[in-house]
Amino acid sequence: MLFHRIITPSMSARDDATSQLARHRNRGLTLVLATLAGAAIGAVVALLAAPLDQPLFEARAGWTGGAPVAGEWPRERQAGENARVERTPAGVRLVVVAPRAPLARALAAGLVARRDAGVQELLRTRGRLSLAWRVRSQVAPDPGVSPRVECAALVFARARQQRDLAEAAPAAW
Secondary structure: OHHHHHHOOOOOHHHHHOOHHHOOOOHHHHHHHHHHHHHHHHHHHHHHHOOOOOOOEEEEEEOOOOOOOHHHOOOOOOOOOEEEEEEEOOEEEEEEEEOOHHHHHHHHHHHHHHHHHHHHHHHHHHHHHHHHHHHHHOOOOOOOOOHHHHHHHHHHHHHHHHHHHHHHOOOOO
């Protein structure tokens, strides 16, 4: 008798569809989890399938001076890479855009390192030139000239200092 009940259907399709066993208790939770899983898989596939020449990621770093010039790039500029300077209330920031996040971070670090090296070289050059200017100005005693001549001499000396500094500065400056 028990075997007969298992084999022969006791309900119609309508009864089977409306039974409690056919309904899932956590239907809403299942839908939410399926939606989140689909979105996560879609985001991963979109990042992996994105063309390599499209800039997708930004890296930001502290910066001094203007935008980086071609001589400051640590390597040859590749497709999709760019760098710009943003002025914020907190200071100047370098924004590097690249197709992949590790490339953007590495490029930003390389640009900052090259700029810092150039700034240090500029400071050393300025120190050497300042010392040379002081030695040159102490050679001759002040001849007691009129205020107009003294003013003209100071303007000429300052222009000469700026010219010397510009000639001795690295190419990026």
